[in-house]
Amino acid sequence: MAGQPLLLTVITFLPLLSVLALLLLRSDDHVWIRRIALAASLAEFAVSLLLLRGFDSSNAAYQFTEYHHWIGEAIHYHLGVDGISLFLVLLTTFLTPLAILCSWESIHENVKGFFVSLLVIETAMIGVFVSLDLFLFFVFWELTLIPMYFMIGIWGHEHRIYAAVKFILYTMFGSILMLVAILWLYNLSGTFDLDGIQQYLAATTLPHLTELLLFGAFFLAFAIKVPLFPLHTWLPDAHTEAPTAGSVILAGVMLKLGTYGILRFCVPLFPSAAEQMAPLIGVLAIIGIVYGALVATVQTDLKRLVAYTSVSHLGLVVLGIFAFQPTAIQGAIYQMLNHGVSTGALFLTVGMLYDRRHTHDIKQFGGLATPMPVLMSFFLFVALSSLALPPLNGFIGEFLILIGTFLDHHVWASIAASAAVLSAIYLLWAYQRVALGEVTVERNRTLPDASKREWIILLAVSLAILFMGIASPLFTRRMEASVGNVVARVNASLNLPQSASIPYSGNKTASRDTSSAMVHPARERP
């Protein structure tokens, strides 16, 4: 960690730098635009893997931190990763090259603009995951919106404008109230630095109503992003209308900005409000799980079906977070990664079908396993991972969430477990209607099977799915310390009298004034 002081800055801004390179190219030089975009995103992935090497999994504090003054005294350029954000960064850098590859042939118009948007989104998303200053975080958070807006609006399908506007207005509405809450926190604590605010909040008890309102403002922004039922209505439109790469990025990473935000800000900053609201949020999450699954079952549009699975799966993630239980939270983070890979993969395969037939209507398919056995095998494999078949990745996440939740909330866990059954229904049924049986539409007989490019994409995600299924300890081990941190904070707010065993109660006064303490906050866990 000492030897890589700029690693996070490089990872965050490398895509933006390659955007500059793209801008220098002639806009009709499609071949080189694609090549450079791909090369940049692959390089980005390679660089981000360096994080794994230097990451100390026994350390709960932020690592690879960078800390500089930016605007005045209060706003800092403060970056860092911990066990929660580490893999989300990797997920982003893993999915972006795939998104670029899958757009290789399907994007013909304004190719340069498309890849520029994609790379800007990558920078913004990574920025969200690594920012440790609320101002910086908000800048990146809002920065994700505009390129995605363009992506849906320019390269999307039929109702793209409606979907793009809905997407952006929904998200902005949530985030503007979060901005008010951020400003409020600043006025209270005098800093935008996450550590500083955390220490401030640990040292003072906010009025109950204030804490509840602040929690609400943050939570609303994140819940819209996740999306939590009943705020999910932008999602099916945005996912369905976006081009394949847009859906992959949206479902794969952007939804996780919401769950990440809950885990990074809502719960640790306002533990008692979170605790108080947990029953309500838990119920909403469960409604989302069941409702999303049921609605997915009856979809006739394949892409919309996949979109609704996100409502269901991310409901489970939220449920896991609000169980306030280390296992469940680890499961939730793991499920965030799984969902990113598996749903991303589902969108990729759906996109490949779309490239061939230019429709998402399930009725237009049927018996596709005959003309394209390879593509359909991958589709089945990905669907199985999404419906949490052991030993694939989805199983681990769901299982951890459910057992963690079950400890304290038997009913929640029992209802949520039905999601496993429901997801088997909608995914396998969808697979059956698309792939099995006789070829129903004559022109489907001559469809080509997976090309070499598609092979590479599908193989990459399938390997990731398999690897995450069998090697889960490699991931969970690195999350443990940071997750313990979050849980400890919630518990601390519940058992305030026994604060001797609580972290952060020791040296808050000492560490508030010195900036070095903010960079490397002392966090001995009991």
Place this chain on the structure above:
Amino acid sequence: MLGGQLLNLHRVAPELLLCMTGIVVMIVDPFVGPTRKRRLGWLALIGALLALLSVHIAYDFRGLAYDNLISTDMFSVFLHAVVILAATLAILGSLDYLEQEHIQRGEYYALVLFATAGMGILAGANELVTAFIGLEMSSISTYVLVGFRRRSATSNEASMKYFLLGSFATAFFLYGIAMVYGATGTTYVDKVQVMLEGSGTIPALAMLGLGLMFVGLGFKVVIAPFQVYGPDVYQGAPTPVTALLSSGPKVATFALMLRVFYVAFGTASEFWFWAVWVSAVLTMFIGNLAALVQTNVKRMLAYSSIAHAGYILVAFAASTTLGVAAVLFYLAAYVLMKVGAFLIVTHLGQQGETRLELRDYAGLGSKEPVLAACFSLFLLSLLGLPATAGFLGKFFAFQSALDSHSVHGTAIVWLVVIAAINSVIGAYYYLRVMISMYFSEPAQDYAPSSVAPALGVAIFVAAVGTLYLGLLPAQVLELARTAADSLPVH
């Protein structure tokens, strides 16, 4: 005493240069052939640039000038820079516009310079009658400028409307001064403050005077309920004039409002807080909701400037030094993005300002990528997206308002929440322009002419400024803070 006189001249150096250049332009005008009038524009531009530089002279010789009539403090210096920058950009944008509309005349530039000098006086006035003179200088010049497209009915109508209503408004302001004078025996801003602080309670007459001044000044900054004339005038005026009108007078009048409300009537902040509160809410809602349904981009931007006046009032309502700093920063950011946006509309309007509808912008993203990118930048900044000047403007405005929570209680928190919701409403119509530019099919038969170099430079400066304030605001923010500190707020 000669030394004193010289000092005075130094302290009003920007106004002096502006007026002198204006006079020179008028004198030279008859000797310049009708085909060469453009050169007068360059002359005016040089004058404006010199005035911009001379702000530094005023800065070096800060202090009271002309028997305390003018106060050249940091506050005034900051606003001088902003106002003169707006005028410079407007002149750059006018050069080719006037050519294209066949109204290239010397008096246009002279009027812009006089108006700017008037705004400068407004920003620096420490005495209300002096302020009135500044207000009249800027108003009367702009009345004429608004009607400068003589053959256009809308331009004439706008000018007439602006003139009639504007005269009423200045009368209100003048009447307000008279009442304040009656109540306190002085028209000096700082002395009014001392008088009111000394008297403990505020005399009813003074309050009435303040109310009347609020009407007069509220009209000039286009805030509700005095906003009705705004969109018509902004739409009818030649677009570069609209750029100036929506920035310069607004900035200068806000400066005077700050002096009157914060300094002279600082003790009465609880009284005027509610007036500002109500006006802010109305202004934001009226501006944003009306902008939603506009199909004419110029008119939409006019409503958007009303909405922005509302956001400025949010910071204004804070009634703290932090609030002053936030207003100042917002004004600087606002000028850059608004002038930039109107200059782009100037270009895209084409001859006769016929291309102002949303549909005329269709496909601009592919036809003119750079111009469309700049316009998007201004729109996103007006919308308040991070990494742009507009975001930080709102950010500091909201922050200063929330900060005054201890003084104003939950009312101010609600005001911020209302402002936040309004900025999302606003997002819709800014994005609509972008939808037209990027998501719609271009009209095949039409391609805009290329951007004239002078206009291009102006747009470029505004765009760079918008980004600069968005990413590295520290310096300007620091200036705004020093400027706010120099204002003797109660």
